[in-house]
Structures are given as C-alpha cells and as structure tokens.
Amino acid sequence: MAPATLRERARARGPATACVGAATTRNQPLSRSSVLRMSTLFLRTLREDPSDAEVASHRLLVRGGYIRRAAPGGYTWLPLGWIVYRNVERIVREEMDRAGFQEVHFPALLPREPYEISGRWTDYGENVFRLKDRRGNDFLLAPTHEEMFTLLVKDLYSSYKDLPLHIYQIQTKYRDEARPRAGLLRTREFVMKDSYSFDIDDAGLETSYEQHRQAYISTFNRLKLPFVMVSAVSGAMGGSASEEFLAPIDVGEDTFVRCSNCDYAANTEAVQVRPPDTVAFDGLPAARTEATPDTPTIETLVDLVNSRADLRHPDRDWTAADTLKNLVVKLKHPDGTFSALAIGLPGDREVDLKRVEAQVGPAEVVAFEPVDFAQYPSLVKGYIGPGALGENNASGIRYLVDPRVVDGTAWITGADQTGRHVLHLTMGRDFTPDGVIEAAEIHGGDPCPKCGHALEIARGIEIGHIFQLGRRYAKALGLTVLDQNGKTQTVTMGSYGIGVSRAVAAIAETVVDDKGLCWPREISPADVHIVITGKPSEPTGPKAEELAAQLEAAGLRVLLDDRVGTSPGIKFNDAELLGVPTIVVVGKGLANGTIEVKDRKTGVRTDVAVDDIVAHLVDVCRA
RNA sequence: CGGGGUGUAGCGCAGCUUGGUAGCGCGCCACGUUCGGGACGUGGAGGCCCCGGGUUCGAAUCCCGGCACCCCGACCA
Structure with a gap:
C-alpha cells in the first residue's frame, strides 16, 4: 500500500x-555520510536574478545559494559557497607549502604603533578601519601586514644564516572601501593570502621574488584561472619591481595593455612611454608668440594655425599632437598639506589620473580650483605655458612633462598671456622642465615600449600582486641581521598577495554560461x-x-x-x-x-x- | 567624495502622477493530482510600504530631512 x-x-x-x-x-x-543532500542542504536557489547584482559572478553566486550579502561590502558564505571557498583556500595553501613557504597567522586587530612607525597609519588614509579600545588606545583592522611580519622576524632572527625566509598567512583583511562593488570582487572584508620574503641582499630578493612568481603561476594554473602577468606600480606598499596577475575579464577594474607582437604587458599605470629621438637644434625655427583669438580649445587652436597662411606648417597640417597642453593639479599629501604640480603633455592626449597618482603616491591628485589660481598670478587660465612653469620660473610650480617631450621637439603652447600662443617653442632650447612624468592616457594602438608594435587595451581582475619591497619596512622597523663579517645589514623584503575570496568570484566569472556556473572540478562543491x-x-x-x-x-x-x-x-x-x-x-x-x-x-x-x-x-x- | 538610479511580503515587481480596504507572479504551509526541462487544483500564512519629521479628517502616495543599496566616476587584493 x-x-x-x-x-x-x-x-x-x-x-x-x-x-x-x-x-x-x-x-x-x-x-x-558526507553526501550532500538537496533535501536538507541549507540552500535556496533563486529563480530570478537578484536586482542588486550586475556582474555575472555576483548574480550567479547569489542565485545559486553560495553567498548572501550580510553587510555593506560583506558576504556570508552558505554551505556550498563555503565548500568552494575552502577548496580555493586549500589549493592556495598547498601551493604555498609546496614552494617551501611556511604558514603563520596574525591577528587582524592590531595596535597603531607599528603602522605609526612605518608611516602608514597616515599614508593609508581613509581606507583603514580604525578603532579604540576601552582605554582610548588606537587600533586598526589590518588592511595588510607588512609591519607585523617585519616585526615578527626582527623578534626572532638576527643572523644572515637564518635567511632567506618565506612566511605567509591566509587572513581576513579589512579596507574601508569607499565603494564596495560587484559582490565578492570588491568587499571591505576579504581574505588575502599574503607572503613575505626576507633576504640579506638584492640577489637573494631576486631569487625569492622569482620563487614566488613561479608559485603563483602554478597556483593560478591549478585554480584554472586564466591570467596575464603585467608590470605594475607598487602603490601604497612602497617598493620597486612589481607585477600583477590579472584575470582578463571585462568586469575587472584594472586596465592593462599588452603587445600584439612581443610579450610586453603592463598595467596602464605602469606603462613607460618610449621617448622619441632627440632633435638637433640647428636650423629649427625660432619661437614666436602670436595672437590667437578665440582659441579656447586645442581643436580651435589647431584650426586657427592651419588656416592662417603666416602660421601654417611648411610641409603638413598641424595636429593636436603638435600642441603642448599644460595643466595644473594639486597634490594632497597624507599629512593634509597641498602642493601644486604642473603637467605638460601633447594636446592629443588626456591626462590619466590613475597614472599620475601611481607616480606621486601616496599623495592624491585633486582639482586645481579657481581660488588656487588667485595664488599664482603668473598663471593665465587657458594660456598656461612653460614660460611660467617650473621651479625656477614665475610660478615656482614644479613642472613635469610627458616623455614624448624631448630635446629639440617643438610645440605650440600657451604664451602665458590671454589670447596668445607660442609656436616653435623648443624643448631644451626655449624651456626646461623639472622632470618627466607618465601622465598621458594610453591609447589602443600606441607603440609598444619594448618592440614598437601596436598595444591593445584590455580589462582584468587583479588576483595576485608580487612586489620587491626592498628595505623600506626593514629600515623603518629596524629589521637587521649580522652578515658573515659580523656587520649589521638591513634585510630586504618582498611581499606577495593573492586575493583568495576574490579568486572565487574571478573563477566564477570565467566559467559562467547562460545556464549558470561550471566549476573546475577541484573547486566544485x-x-x-x-x-x-x-x-x-x-x-x-x-x-x-x-x-x-x-x-x-x-x-x-x-x-x-x-x-x-x-x-x-x-x-x-x-x-x-x-x-x-x-x-x-x-x-x-x-x-x-x-x-x-x-x-x-x-x-x-x-x-x-x-x-x-x-x-x-x-x-x-x-x- | 561627485553624478545617476532604486528602496513596497523570502525573491522579482505593480500601485505613487490624481491621498481613502496594500496588490501581482514566484517561493512558503495544508490536502489531492502530476512526475525527463522552472506542473495543476482548492484552501492558507506572511507587510513598521527604508527611517524621522511635517501637511491632512486620512499618507505607500504630497512636503522637508536623513539612511541604505545599485551603477558610473574618484580610490584599492
């Protein structure tokens, strides 16, 4: 029955x-039995896309009952999601262990002092979650752990014989992001695997860096995460050589270039434009200042000089690339002070603020306001030229130019008088800036700095980042060891990160189709x-x-x-x-x-x- | 922090212009039918209509002020 x-x-x-x-x-x-049963699994799949999810990984991880939003920039892992997360974490851990790195684990809640000494209590700015204990002492929720690792090694080691050392942790990190977005891709609480290498000398650091590079390559291969390794700038971490691992996915927040011909790839922030050859001054026309009424834009200026017989180029039409655009920005320094910076670049290029900030960091770039102009009477808005810029000129404002501006190149630029421009103003002969800055936007088709072929532009998700930190933290925090000769040496460090929780989202991004997710087997629940x-x-x-x-x-x-x-x-x-x-x-x-x-x-x-x-x-x- | 959008049941949404019983689909509960591509019937449960003020006899709806979320910028693993 x-x-x-x-x-x-x-x-x-x-x-x-x-x-x-x-x-x-x-x-x-x-x-x-460890069989997962849909009848009892704590899971609810959604028939429809959640309205607040835009990117595929966010949409499908929520729809599939892997994660739920719990806080601004914070997600709860549900049973299936937690299995997936732990699989990713396990792979990362196994690959680090296999490379011979040793796992440690720090608190996330840390006192102010180490960060005060390294300068990052202020440098990290608003991005740090700060709090006070009951006695009013300052604490932070660690956004990254360079200081603590440095101090830990200082605490225990004091001989070159102990080096090299590679230690890592898999830790929850906190960053008070202004705008968390895209589900797990940018959160305020996230898990990062961060490693640090400690070496006695530069050659050792090179070796350690390479070991990490290889470990990262095998990790991402095992995670079945496609990636591009790009040259990068090291940002607030400080340091020199640095590469990012980007998963080439359009919803990513990083823009990078890669060469259509050679193996060159770089974050747009890190692209170094190859300067053209310098030109001898002999026979170059003298600079001349001309009235150029009604030319408020580069476009109108170019039209005017092309249409006036006395100003025309003898062989060809002038283009925006013949003009030198000068603009002034303010740098906001971590200590709250401001300074002015002038940037000169070819008029056919816009300024890429990310590129600028990558070079002036930790300072932030903010707009130069009309009130600021009042402080610099030599600046004529709309007609700013090299004549007024530079530490030795009227304004005293530091003046940096695009690498394309080399000796012997001639420019049409502002004459520092309303309604007037200078033609044939020649670099090295008529003006000398204070230095060079990579400020110009990179365009698709620009020449590769390495081989000259066309660059293409793509977007990616930053899943890993490796740095040669150098001695910045060791110096600040006093991490030294004795060398063979009994002489004190400052240790040199590398720092290496993988966004573990972000990797879950990045993997999801790469495996979605119109029906849902499709996990790599090792990651699948x-x-x-x-x-x-x-x-x-x-x-x-x-x-x-x-x-x-x-x-x-x-x-x-x-x-x-x-x-x-x-x-x-x-x-x-x-x-x-x-x-x-x-x-x-x-x-x-x-x-x-x-x-x-x-x-x-x-x-x-x-x-x-x-x-x-x-x-x-x-x-x-x-x- | 600038620009735009949205807050109504677990989820997706309508209602708001023109103030008057809070609705629809999915999901959920009960019973029956169905059983290889998001089934069907009958009966149910579930709401501080984001929050706080105001206008009004009466506010989801109008006014003022907040807050949250999403997207685009700015900032970062």
Whole structure:
C-alpha cells in the first residue's frame, strides 16, 4: 500500500544508508555520510536574478545559494559557497607549502604603533578601519601586514644564516572601501593570502621574488584561472619591481595593455612611454608668440594655425599632437598639506589620473580650483605655458612633462598671456622642465615600449600582486641581521598577495554560461551532482542512493538531489545553475539499465550501463 | 567624495502622477493530482510600504530631512 502523503513517501524512500535514530521528518539528518543532500542542504536557489547584482559572478553566486550579502561590502558564505571557498583556500595553501613557504597567522586587530612607525597609519588614509579600545588606545583592522611580519622576524632572527625566509598567512583583511562593488570582487572584508620574503641582499630578493612568481603561476594554473602577468606600480606598499596577475575579464577594474607582437604587458599605470629621438637644434625655427583669438580649445587652436597662411606648417597640417597642453593639479599629501604640480603633455592626449597618482603616491591628485589660481598670478587660465612653469620660473610650480617631450621637439603652447600662443617653442632650447612624468592616457594602438608594435587595451581582475619591497619596512622597523663579517645589514623584503575570496568570484566569472556556473572540478562543491527523476514509487530513488554511497566509497564527492515532489525541470535547472561539472541523472533510462551522465560544460550526454556507472564516473572525475 | 538610479511580503515587481480596504507572479504551509526541462487544483500564512519629521479628517502616495543599496566616476587584493 502506497504511503498516504508526500512526506510519508519521502520517509519511505529514505536513504540507502542506515537511518539513524527515530523516524524524523527529514531524510537523514543524523547520517554520517558526507553526501550532500538537496533535501536538507541549507540552500535556496533563486529563480530570478537578484536586482542588486550586475556582474555575472555576483548574480550567479547569489542565485545559486553560495553567498548572501550580510553587510555593506560583506558576504556570508552558505554551505556550498563555503565548500568552494575552502577548496580555493586549500589549493592556495598547498601551493604555498609546496614552494617551501611556511604558514603563520596574525591577528587582524592590531595596535597603531607599528603602522605609526612605518608611516602608514597616515599614508593609508581613509581606507583603514580604525578603532579604540576601552582605554582610548588606537587600533586598526589590518588592511595588510607588512609591519607585523617585519616585526615578527626582527623578534626572532638576527643572523644572515637564518635567511632567506618565506612566511605567509591566509587572513581576513579589512579596507574601508569607499565603494564596495560587484559582490565578492570588491568587499571591505576579504581574505588575502599574503607572503613575505626576507633576504640579506638584492640577489637573494631576486631569487625569492622569482620563487614566488613561479608559485603563483602554478597556483593560478591549478585554480584554472586564466591570467596575464603585467608590470605594475607598487602603490601604497612602497617598493620597486612589481607585477600583477590579472584575470582578463571585462568586469575587472584594472586596465592593462599588452603587445600584439612581443610579450610586453603592463598595467596602464605602469606603462613607460618610449621617448622619441632627440632633435638637433640647428636650423629649427625660432619661437614666436602670436595672437590667437578665440582659441579656447586645442581643436580651435589647431584650426586657427592651419588656416592662417603666416602660421601654417611648411610641409603638413598641424595636429593636436603638435600642441603642448599644460595643466595644473594639486597634490594632497597624507599629512593634509597641498602642493601644486604642473603637467605638460601633447594636446592629443588626456591626462590619466590613475597614472599620475601611481607616480606621486601616496599623495592624491585633486582639482586645481579657481581660488588656487588667485595664488599664482603668473598663471593665465587657458594660456598656461612653460614660460611660467617650473621651479625656477614665475610660478615656482614644479613642472613635469610627458616623455614624448624631448630635446629639440617643438610645440605650440600657451604664451602665458590671454589670447596668445607660442609656436616653435623648443624643448631644451626655449624651456626646461623639472622632470618627466607618465601622465598621458594610453591609447589602443600606441607603440609598444619594448618592440614598437601596436598595444591593445584590455580589462582584468587583479588576483595576485608580487612586489620587491626592498628595505623600506626593514629600515623603518629596524629589521637587521649580522652578515658573515659580523656587520649589521638591513634585510630586504618582498611581499606577495593573492586575493583568495576574490579568486572565487574571478573563477566564477570565467566559467559562467547562460545556464549558470561550471566549476573546475577541484573547486566544485562536489564531483558529481546526482538528479533523481521519476515517481516516488519508481526504483530511481533507491538506485540513486545506492550509487551515491558507492561513489562516496570510491572517494568522490557527491551532491544528491533527493528532493521529493520537485519537478524534474527544477532539478535540471538547479543542477546547471549550481555548476557541479558532472551531472548524473537516474531516471527514465533505468528501465533499460542505463544512467545518464551529462558534462556540465559541453552539455554532452552519455547513457552508461548501470553496471559500469561507478567505474565510468570515477574515470571521468579522475581524468 | 561627485553624478545617476532604486528602496513596497523570502525573491522579482505593480500601485505613487490624481491621498481613502496594500496588490501581482514566484517561493512558503495544508490536502489531492502530476512526475525527463522552472506542473495543476482548492484552501492558507506572511507587510513598521527604508527611517524621522511635517501637511491632512486620512499618507505607500504630497512636503522637508536623513539612511541604505545599485551603477558610473574618484580610490584599492
């Protein structure tokens, strides 16, 4: 006699493994099996996209019940998400350990002092979460741990014999981001694996850096995360050589260039424009100042000089690239003071503030206001020229120019008088700036600094960053060791980070399709997702239970959709949304002795004989 | 921190212009039917309409002030 209600039927079906204890209303809450059961999993998939999620990883991780937003810039990991997160973390840890790095673990809550000494209590600015203890002492939630690692090594080591040393941690970091966004891609609390290397000399640092580079390459390969290694600038961390690992994905926040011909790739902030050859001054026309009425823009200026016979270029038309645009910005320094900076660049280029800030950091670039002009009477708005700029000229404002401005290049530029411009103003002969700055926007098609072929521009998610920090922190915090000669040496350091929680989102980004996620096997919450279809009275349920137990015994991780009364369409769609790489359907085919195996990624379905199914799946999953 | 958008049931949304019983779809609960691609019927539960002031006999709706979220900039793993 068939059980009367759905619930009784569910109970009647039960798991193949022994049901422990008294009858319950759930299928198997007390079973020791590690099979994940959809009937009891703390999971709710969403039929529709959440309205606040824009990027694919955010949308699908929420829809698939992997994460829930808990706070501005903070997410809760649900059971499936936490499994995925831990898989990623485990891979990172295993790769670090394999490289011979040793894991330690610091507090995230730290006192002010170390950061005060390194200068970052102020340099890090608003991005640090600061708090006070009951006595009013300052603390912070660590945004990164250079200081603590440095102090720890100082605490324990004092000989060159102890070096090199590589230590790392996997830690929750806190940054008070002005704008968290895109789900896990930019949060205020996130997990980072940060490593530090300690060496006695520069050659050692080079070696340590290279070791980390290799460890990162194998880590990202194992995470199945496509990446591009780009030259970078080191920002607030300080230091010299630095490379970023970017997953080339359009929703990423980093813009980078890569050469269409050679292996050059760089963050746009780090691109160094190759200067043209200098030109001898002999025979170059003398500079001349001309009235140029009604030329408020570069465009109108170029039109005017091209249309006036007396100003025309002898061989060709003038273009915006012949003009030298000068603009003034203010630098806001971490201590709250301001200074002015003038930038000169070809008129066909806009200023890329990110590039500027990468070079003036930790100062921030802010707009030069009309009130600021009042302080510099020699600056004529709209007609600022090299004549007024520079530390030795009227304004005294530091003047840096684009690398394309080399000796012998001639420019049309402001004459520091309203309505007047200078033509043929020649660098090195008529003016001398205080230095060079990479401020100009990089355009697709610009020449590669290495080989001269065209650059292309792409976007990426920063998943890793490696730096040669040098001695900045060791010096500030007094980390020294004695060398072979008994002489005190300041240790040189490297710092290396992987965004672990961000990597989960980056991986998700790279594996989405129109149906949902599709995890790399090692990261997936399970190896196989078994879907049971058919009426509860059919043998598909018990057969699937048996299969799940066999697969588990064979070492596979199983997610079993044992929900009763859920229509097959929902189960199929959920399976595709969740993205376990192998989907197994125990259903119709069973009558003919087959079970269907579907590859999530390719969609290819194979009917496999019941007798062969376990061996087949073990093969598929071990492949 | 600038610009734009949105806050109404767990989720997705309508209602607001023109003030008067808070609605729809999905999900959830109960019973029955159904069982290979987001099934059906019947009956239910669930709301500080973001918060605080104001106008009004009466406010989800109008006014003022906040806050939150999302997107684009600015800033960063």
